[in-house]
Amino acid sequence: MPPSQRRQPKQARSRELVERILTSAGELFAGQGYPNVTTNHIAEHADVSVGSLYQFFAGKEEILAALQDKWTARLGAELDERLRVGPGTDIAETVDQVLDVHAALNRQPPGLLGFLLISTAGTDHGNGVVAAIHRRLVDLLTLRARSLSRQQMDVVASMLVHITNGLYSVGLAAGANDPAVRAEVRAALLGYLTPMLTGSDERI
């Protein structure tokens, strides 16, 4: 399904223009808040005319969707690269890697990743984005937590998505690089996962 009937950038300069638009939109969304940003702002900030913007995007929502795709793809790629898990990998190490990736991506621009993840809630497109992350997590869990039922895995994956998203988004974004906060998020994730993976969880 094509994002819209708009023109697809073919030449290098238009691809760069689209890139500038996305970058500016990201900075503005994260900085001013989605409702306060207009397509005119984005165009101006990107040093591009509105007309050009509308050649490639149908509107603000489509820009948001494109950003979500771009960043979740980036997030997924980073995770794939770092999480070469075998059955023997230490959980704590895995959690650290995940937190590293999140923190790094959420830094430039600050808070954007968190905003994007939060803003998936409710929209059709957002559901797809979350589903992709969810799938990846279930794959990960399959390697680690074979004692869990399929249904349990789904719930656990949801939990993980929302713990990390939620924490790194709703307010903790600012403190994500604060070691104390970081340590607590780590403790929370491990506190949740450890009993489950070591089998000491009576719910299993």
Add this chain to the structure above:
Amino acid sequence: MPPSQRRQPKQARSRELVERILTSAGELFAGQGYPNVTTNHIAEHADVSVGSLYQFFAGKEEILAALQDKWTARLGAELDERLRVGPGTDIAETVDQVLDVHAALNRQPPGLLGFLLISTAGTDHGNGVVAAIHRRLVDLLTLRARSLSRQQMDVVASMLVHITNGLYSVGLAAGANDPAVRAEVRAALLGYLTPMLTGSDERI
């Protein structure tokens, strides 16, 4: 600091009108999403004229702020009432109570509490609202976790606010009454809190 220079409702009918406006706004915000709701929608849905609405509220943002105040006050009152904790109270019980209160408030209208809590992020007013909840939690922790330093308590309180807010808001709101989801949220909170309160946490 007065919310605005608007008129304060003095008579019973105007207080009821303000009430209707807030109720309608809550339903619409939770149902249609904040950006899609206009003051005209709210007035119409509340069966009130826009003019009347603007006599008591300066605009949409102020209505949101009023809703945040009202619901966090309600949340705080419910928690105070149910969480008569002494040093001997069971943690699991406390967590259950907190989840009960959240779930109940988030039910009518569905998702409103979650939306309100999320939407505090970033705004000045929202910071105040979160600070109030935060303060209450630190009080609670003071009774339970005396071994924590003041700074640690702050971080832990932040974590708790964001775990509950985040989880019950970003996507889990829909499933908040699903027993499986509920059980996982419970497990996550206990997994985080138990080591800390029993002193088996090596970070303390």
Add this chain to the structure above:
DNA sequence: GTATTATCCGAGCTTTAGCTCGCGTTTCAC
């Protein structure tokens, strides 16, 4: 009962976000 204050209303004015369209410019294919 009368003056005063509080309230309520909604047509319509103002502002602004959203968006298009025609034209000039650049790149590409051959």
Add this chain to the structure above:
DNA sequence: GTGAAACGCGAGCTAAAGCTCGGATAATAC
């Protein structure tokens, strides 16, 4: 080099959100 396609532009149109104001009604004070 030349025609075609891709691109870039921004003044300005459109629709809708935000909001006011003057006048009518209801509550309250005395």
